Amino acid sequence: KAGVTQTPRYLIKTRGQQVTLSCSPISGHRSVSWYQQTPGQGLQFLFEYFSETQRNKGNFPGRFSGRQFSNSRSEMNVSTLELGDSALYLCASSLVRQGPEAFFGQGTRLTVV
Amino acid sequence: DAKTTQPNSMESNEEEPVHLPCNHSTISGTDYIHWYRQLPSQGPEYVIHGLTSNVNNRMASLAIAEDRKSSTLILHRATLRDAAVYYCILRAHNYGQNFVFGPGTRLSVLP
Numbered sequence: 001k002a003g004v005t006q007t008p009r010y011l012i013k014t015r016g017q018q019v020t021l022s023c024s025p026i027s028g029h030r031s032v033s034w035y036q037q038t039p040g041q042g043l044q045f046l047f048e049y050f051s052e053t054q055r056n057k058g059n060f061p062g063r064f065s066g067r068q069f070s071n072s073r074s075e076m077n078v079s080t081l082e083l084g085d086s087a088l089y090l091c092a093s094s095l096v097r098q099g100p101e102a103f104f105g106q107g108t109r110l111t112v113v
Numbered sequence: 114d115a116k117t118t119q120p121n122s123m124e125s126n127e128e129e130p131v132h133l134p135c136n137h138s139t140i141s142g143t144d145y146i147h148w149y150r151q152l153p154s155q156g157p158e159y160v161i162h163g164l165t166s167n168v169n170n171r172m173a174s175l176a177i178a179e180d181r182k183s184s185t186l187i188l189h190r191a192t193l194r195d196a197a198v199y200y201c202i203l204r205a206h207n208y209g210q211n212f213v214f215g216p217g218t219r220l221s222v223l224p
Contacts, residue, residue: 004156033211043157043200043214056211090156098210100147104156 002026004093004105012111018079021108025072025093032074033102034066037088046089049074050097078110086112117201122219125191133186133218135201140181143205147212148175148186150197157200157214160186196222 005024013019025032033056034046045058049068066076072093078085088109092102118136125131137146148160161168161175163184168175174187188195200217204210 035214042216043212045211045213048211058211092156098204098212100145100162100206101159102157102212104158106154107156 004091004103006089006091006105006108008108009106010109010111012113013081014113015081015083017081018077019081019110020075020077021089021091021110023074023076023091023093023105025074025091026103029093029095029103030072031094031097031099032068032072033092033094033098034074034076035090035092036060037090037107038086043090046076048098055097081112083112086110117203117215119199119201119215119218121216122221124221124223125188125195127193127222127224128190131188131191131195131220131222133188133199133201133220134183135185136183137201137203138182140203141205144203145206146175146177146181146184147202147204148173149200149202149212149214150195151200151217152194152197160199191220191222193222193224196220 007022031050033048035043037043048056052068063079068074088107090107092104094102147162149157151157163175176185198217198219200214202212
């Protein structure tokens, strides 16, 4: 079956702009989590969505937001981009909420200039 | 979330077994031990998880100490494709617990 699909794979934005990233989970998976990966901080949890509701949120400012649609696809949005938002954004899906086996996408590489 | 300690890096020769250690002395009774790995330019990939007993799957084996304060991920025959960062993560299996990734162990496999 198809894996987790993240689009776009690469993105370059200017400071102050906003960006939307998309994640399509594995068919049948209802839980979607987002992570940010940077060389300095490593992999950090952003938020988790299940049944179109945000269930858990990491320690990130309100500029980071997301949503999940009825087909379980998820989007995350970052407003007023800062240079420090440059990172690899990873989406993970699992069959149940925060299941033991999470399937990660290849990520979206965001560069803020 | 309880913390884990892993070596920063390890090296192995191709086709030899690899034992990746993880210390988790503050593990609680409900914490499961998960292993993920991240190949270059890829997202993390599930490897294995367990609670108390040793576990085997097609990718690896997980050996858990009797007191559960440490565990070892065993790759039975390393290939070049196994070169990755390996993360040992503790997580309670109650809903709402996200994975907390540490720096992991960077495994190099030499031909």
